[in-house]
Amino acid sequence: MQSIRDMKSNFIAPPSSSIPGGPDAYHQGNIRMTLEDPELWKSFHEIGTEMIITKPGRRMFPHCKINLSGLMPCSKYILLVDMVPVDGFRYKWNKEKWEVAGKAEPQPPCRTYLHPDSPAPGSHWIKQTVSFLKLKLTNNTLDQHGHIILHSMHRYHPRFHIVQADDMYSVRWSVFQTFTFPETSFTSVTAYQNTKITKLKIDHNPFAKGFRDEGTNTKRRANRNPACPEKKAKKIDCLSRESDEDSPPDIRRSSFEGYEGEQAELPKTKEEEVVKEERYSPWGPEREHGHHVRTDSPPGPDAREMYNAEQLVPAPASYQPYRFHEYGKSPSPSSSIGSSNGGSGRASFESRVSDVATVPEHEASKPSTHEIGPSLCGPQPPAGHHQDYTGVLNMTQAGKPGVLSHHIYTPYSAEQTLGQWSGPNTVQYPPPHHLPSDYSTPAVHHGYHHGNVAEWSQYPLFSYSCW
DNA sequence: TCAACTCGCACCTTTGAACAGG
């Protein structure tokens, strides 16, 4: 596995002491996140996961499911997911393999999916698998449902963020821990390109049971079966034939241009397996240049441990510098990242100063309409007790708590308006002010009650421009 | 011409309301 900072090769390697599990592991670094169904993910990843994106929104399959440990049972946490471009390219499926088809399109409004249970005490997250089943992907840039907007034929990978915060407002004072699982990377498509993926989806997704060969679906199968035109024959043929020959990893890899040369060794340990898996991942090449960072804690016996990117603010900034370098592209409309914060942000990043999520100062002083109690292990509001923080948050990063830094890094550009927040009932706030460098101000709780948890969870927590 | 995309379809699971029984 790898941390976010390793996704781009031009990131300066952080001091080893900041690496999770290192001698100077951050005190919150004992939070562990493992991916559920790693084998399933792996089987998809080895072929080259594709995720359908549609206008109304499409669920992911496999779903993002994680297990958490190391959380403080009484403290509240917020869980988030966003999608990060893996690279700056657009792809096309050409003759059984993915090829680069040019530069990536300008990133659509980036959105972060907030887990419906957020915020919830650590005990809540620990006791069961956390599922992001309802997360939906869309290619509709005007989407009003809060789905995550992606471009088709681009590669993405989900990032999981866990924030210790009583509520969305105190996120400002909280430390992000960001986790990525390389095997969850995928190519967004409007129609499946690789028939192997189609087959895997049909085999494993219960909703697609009707398309299984052994299924009872006689009508449709009769339709799609032989005497079929070339195109159909090709598909069906591939389905049956490829399923027989798609086992060897090297053959699988051959589907991906530029990856044939990589050879993987059999894993000796779990961690080796992680690295190996990346190597024969069809989407691994650029990561070969990165620095693999070991996980904070040894991988669990049953689930593959993911690499903890540790304290990285969930932000496009993690890949933004890469883009700037690569394309010399103006970072606008998030250009304020570069302009308002200059290189300090990056320096902060590079120096592995931990990140603090903040809300704009003016938000912190908003009058409270719903006092939020402390995170005591006393009576907790039900998991469904949520407030409406829509449009409130603007993220930035500063120093590690207790080691506050003045390097303000604003992946969600401090100058960026929150106007991109979408969805009905969305509270529109004026553009946030520049984030203060003084973080000694105590957090102020705000209460904007929102009765509909599910509804709220659909809205982007951090809607921002990636470029 | 063709790749990417949209849409309607059939098939399936999930969900929740209604109901019965203890």
Added chain:
DNA sequence: ACCTGTTCAAAGGTGCGAGTTG
């Protein structure tokens, strides 16, 4: 009155394939 289990219909999630678009 309350709880539990069952049934059933509606809602919604799938991939397929034909048609559309640029």
